[in-house]
Amino acid sequence: MRFKTDLRNIRTFSKLVAALNSLEKIAWVRLDDDTVRFTVIPDTGSQVWASLSVDLIFDNYHLQSAEPNNTINLELPLGPLQRALRSAAGSNHASLRLTKRDGVPMLSMTIHAMTKDPGGANAATAAAAAAAARAGYPPDADDDLFPQESLELSMRREREKIITQDIPVRVLHPDTVETIMQPKVREPDVHIQLPPLLQLKAISDRFTKLALTTTTGSAARPNAPGPRLELSANMHGSLRLRLVAESLDIESVWDGLDNPELDPSQLAVPLEEHPSTAFRAAGPERWATVRVDGKDWSRVLSVGRLEGRVIACFADDHALILYVYVPHHDDAAAEDVVTYYVSSYSA
């Protein structure tokens, strides 16, 4: 079993891990030749299936296992991974490999980084010089042959450091993950592009706080279920967020949002028979509604940090799914999807 890769788009990777980490501390990672999939399934709350193409976050990807498609299943703590990724931000080069230390499997991240020169001015130059030196010569090459010339005293020996971050992992047997299935949900009644998540989150959080202050007592328990928010959308570009509590009834409505066209080739049923067609025909007063837990919803919305477009699919009084499209920085056409199955409640 082998897994070794260079890291790319560390910022995006780090943000994804941060978003997942807000829902659950431990993730199931499934690696195969084509995709990297992160799955978090909390005991209560929303679950996430993030299926990424390998080249979104990895480069020089080497994978080898006895399973079909070289599949490797890992369980890893997201906190340490996030911490390691954060320390890799701004590095010259970072790589990841599956290894063992003292017989315990580890995901070992190797980071080549510079520290900032106290003088500051020439740190970038020094970094570039070091990077060039690394590209030109193997790291173990005798540097004495090609001494780096100092431009000034303060950068005389500013060298690249090699940082190794070992993240504890468990290698999962295929049998143990066989039974974990991605949820199946019926065709949605309404699909709509959400407004900027920062805005939606700010208002949702405000509603949740309001509800917590009006219903005294439940706020004291940290793990108590949060207040229920009512989330509705129609096929005419509107999204409504509503809170009904003992003494108040408030709502926010967004208009002019996009209900994207469906691609008929991707549908199981002809477009005319798709539930959304009926909802569109029923006019703007036909809302598909779900109820979400305010605290859980806030954690879900932290995915906004990925800065991707988010499509919400409502199955009226049944389910809410968010598709978060993660753009590739170097390839505008390519997109990866992170799927949130938001836990919802019936009225």
Added chain:
Amino acid sequence: MTVLNFTLNEEGIAVLHDALTCMFKFSDELCLEAKGDKLVLTTLNISKSAYVCFTFAANRFFSRYNFEGNAQYRDRFYCQLYIRSLLSVFRARQGIDPGGHRETTIERCDVAIDDGPGIRSRLIARIVGRNGITATHSLAFEPKAPTHAKFDMDEATNHWALSSSTLRQLMDYFGPGIELLDINTDYDRKVVNFTCFTEKVQKKGANSNEAVLKKPLHTNIAVEMEEFDKVEVQDKLHIIISVKDFRAILQHAQVVSGELTTSYSNPGRPMKLTYSSEGLLCEFILMTVGEKDAMGQKHKNPRANSAAPKGFARPELDAGSRRGSSVGNENRTQPGAPGASARSAARQKSPVRSRQPGFEIRPQPMAPPPRPLPPPSASEASDSLFVAQDEDQKWEPLNPDEEEEENGADRLEWNSNNEPNPSTMRISSYVNHPTPVETEPEVDESLASGLEPTQRLSEVRQFGLFSN
């Protein structure tokens, strides 16, 4: 009468405040020691595993410095103070000038220490502000001789020096939940490794357990030897210190100066870290974890230090009754041996259980070889400052059973495994300069701070503490 007075300018106050902030991370109290040419602040943490010493040069650091001395304190004056109260006195005071710019409003700070017969013992700090306000603070102190940890430079053959700014940035890579830092060299790869790890949640057979995923990040940083200003370290030597202490030191070192120098010998022996700037010398002596102990203590709390609660009030200093003029002490004490009898008495009265103290405590009478006295009981090793601190045990790196059997008679030492004759080791100078009996212990020249022993053997002998 005024024993000591000095004046600090605005910058001096800031530097002093930085030093106090750093010390406060180790202990609640410090010892102030004044001599004609320098002012020394020292502190030892509660588990006696870390010792801090800041030396301020009288002629360079202060705008004015005058050590008077008196009958009691002829050559030096010492006292013990709460760091917290000093911090609040020497804090930066910022105001807003008419232009809206923030600027400190302090012009200077005059400090005077009054002590003597019939005079209230006080440290008086007058903060003179630019705005015409003068604030006067009066702090009580306790007459207590400083405790200096001992460090033998001749023994410490391993050295390295590196920019403190670089070191500080390296620490940023270390995640939360780690306790120990292993510094080791690899001459094959020409690097020095800084490895952070914890022993906390390590469980045997945790392989199949979810607990394995709860372990914190294990971080290693390899720094090329080329980057060091100096590396003279035995190959593959692993030296382990507390991350918390190291972090506290680096935070201060980064502010103070460019280069941090370390000296150490073997695991289980002290490590010295120093850096300096104009008029200020900063020295730290940290106890290192013995190699075998790192293995043996998986289920113990290896860091007494981290467990020592901040702001833990030690009963000794709390004693308001002990406060007051040090003259009170003087009356009971023979002139020339200030505080000695009080301390000795405390030693005799309070037999602390024989745990290895973190450091060899210097200001105590010691018998030179080759007629070794009965080794002092462990209670003697405890200065009254540190009586009955159970926390001591937590730092205890060694397997106690094993240790006591082997070296039961030599508890003052941290680890005497490699020493041929442990009983001769208590004064390091004797190792290198075997001197005849009855001479006074020589000043250990290797101590950069140059602090002499507190008492002379001839002075304490009369108290009948020694059989011969």
